[in-house]
Amino acid sequence: MEELKQFWGHGAAKAWERFGEGMFKPLAALVILAMAILMSYLQKLDLEREMIYSIMRSFLQLSLVGFILEFIFKQKNPLWIIAIYLFMVLVAGYTAGKRAKHIPNSSVVAGFSILVGTFLTMNLLIWLNVFPITPQFIIPVAGMMVGNSMTTTGVTLKRLRDDLRTQQNMVETALALGATPRQAIIRQVKKSLVIALSPALDNAKIVGLITLPGAMTGLIMGGQSPLKAIQLQMVIMNMLLGASTLASIISTYIICRFVFTKTYQLKTEILVAE
Incomplete structure (x- = not known):
């Protein structure tokens, strides 16, 4: 637990800073998602909400996993x-x-x-x-x-x-x-x-x-x-x-x-x- 506290006290801030610096490309790639949503709307597939939910969920999951792995990779336990x-x-x-x-x-x-x-x-x-x-x-x-x-x-x-x-x-x-x-x-x-x-x-x-x-x-x-x-x-x-x-x-x-x-x-x- 002490290792975890130290990480969130010091390492997490640096990890978040590096994470923010590299977000331009993932955000730019949302243009592709917007195209898929538009095509779904025009074809009346009714998948727009599912697409938005899926990409938001994947973003949150991957972000969380990234911070967890950032912590684990620094440990020897x-x-x-x-x-x-x-x-x-x-x-x-x-x-x-x-x-x-x-x-x-x-x-x-x-x-x-x-x-x-x-x-x-x-x-x-x-x-x-x-x-x-x-x-x-x-x-x-x-x-x-x-x-x-x-x-x-x-x-x-x-x-x-x-x-x-x-x-x-x-x-x-x-x-x-x-x-x-x-x-x-x-x-x-x-x-x-x-x-x-x-x-x-x-x-x-x-x-x-x-x-x-x-x-x-x-x-x-x-x-x-x-x-x-x-x-x-x-x-x-x-x-x-x-x-x-x-x-x-x-x-x-x-x-x-x-x-x-x-x-x-x-x-x-x-x-x-x-």
Whole structure:
């Protein structure tokens, strides 16, 4: 707490001054938002308020995160890194779980899967000495992994739930013939994983040909050599795909405990229509 008081007493004022000096470009970019709002109005899309709300919310969130990271980057206490990481996992688990709201404890399943998948990937990268254990590296890297794992896990759970509902007879027939819950839904599991991971795989195929990813673009715009930027991007792509795959697969193993009753029947919550 003493570190926090010192930061808000002295460092926050300097951080705010630097923040204000760099606001010209973000404010100038609002011209693009105004154009989008105008187009929405002319086309009668009724999205003007949503656009304004979204951009204001993102501005406030990013500003708050900026000040928090400014403080954390000056500290050497690893507890701050752990706290930020767990908060990101908590939010990601809740968000991914909402995609499959008809699955009991979907947020818990998603959160635990994301936690395990990203934790294992992060520790492997640290063990291989790919990234140093500093807030400047760990927090952004963890954020990217958690965000991508959230997307793939959410899609996996939602698709799996939809297939279980529409293919109830197939699943219960397999159970009646002696299949275990995992064996009974293996076809639906594979399909949901393929669908969830396909966008990441397609993205990896066209990177550099169509898109220049954010990390690579940021380094190049910051004056780094394109070759160094490419090397970092290769690491990030492998990292994101690995964490997302782990999290998604783990979620399909855990979900068997929540979609079946003790008598090996699909729970009624799963079968409810949207």
